[in-house]
Amino acid sequence: QVQLVESGGGLVQPGGSLTLSCAASGFSFSSRAMSWHRQAPGKDRELVATVSTTGSSTTYAPFVKGRFTISRDNAKNTVYLQMNRLVPEDTAVYYCRELGFGYWGQGTQVTVSS
Numbered sequence: 407q408v409q410l411v412e413s414g415g416g417l418v419q420p421g422g423s424l425t426l427s428c429a430a431s432g433f434s435f436s437s438r439a440m441s442w443h444r445q446a447p448g449k450d451r452e453l454v455a456t457v458s459t460t461g462s463s464t465t466y467a468p469f470v471k472g473r474f475t476i477s478r479d480n481a482k483n484t485v486y487l488q489m490n491r492l493v494p495e496d497t498a499v500y501y502c503r504e505l506g507f508g509y510w511g512q513g514t515q516v517t518v519s520s
Contacts, residue, residue, distance in 0.1 A: 410503070412500065425488045428487075436480040438506045444496075
């Protein structure tokens with residue numbers, strides 16, 4: 407069955423960095439665009455970034471402002487989200503999503519706090 411397993415979340419100080427990973431299985435990973443989303447407490451889930459099947463095309467939400475980078479390794483069936491210059495407003499559960507059928511992972515918590 408389809409599985410998307412996020413990892414790499416945790417507690418980080420403002421200005422710090424984290425790299426999230428999403429390991430995919432159960433579908434043809436290299437033929438599906440992927441995305442990262444996030445949901446802060448009391449807020450709707452929002453799109454953070456997308457990456458095309460080959461990784462050659464990416465899009466970002468305006469609030470990323472050049473701080474985040476989405477990438478993928480099709481040999482490892484994994485999509486990444488490199489997050490730099492984190493601020494408290496980035497605190498949320500981060501989810502990866504397969505953009506063909508819309509499968510979601512279970513999420514990984516990112517907390518930015520001093």
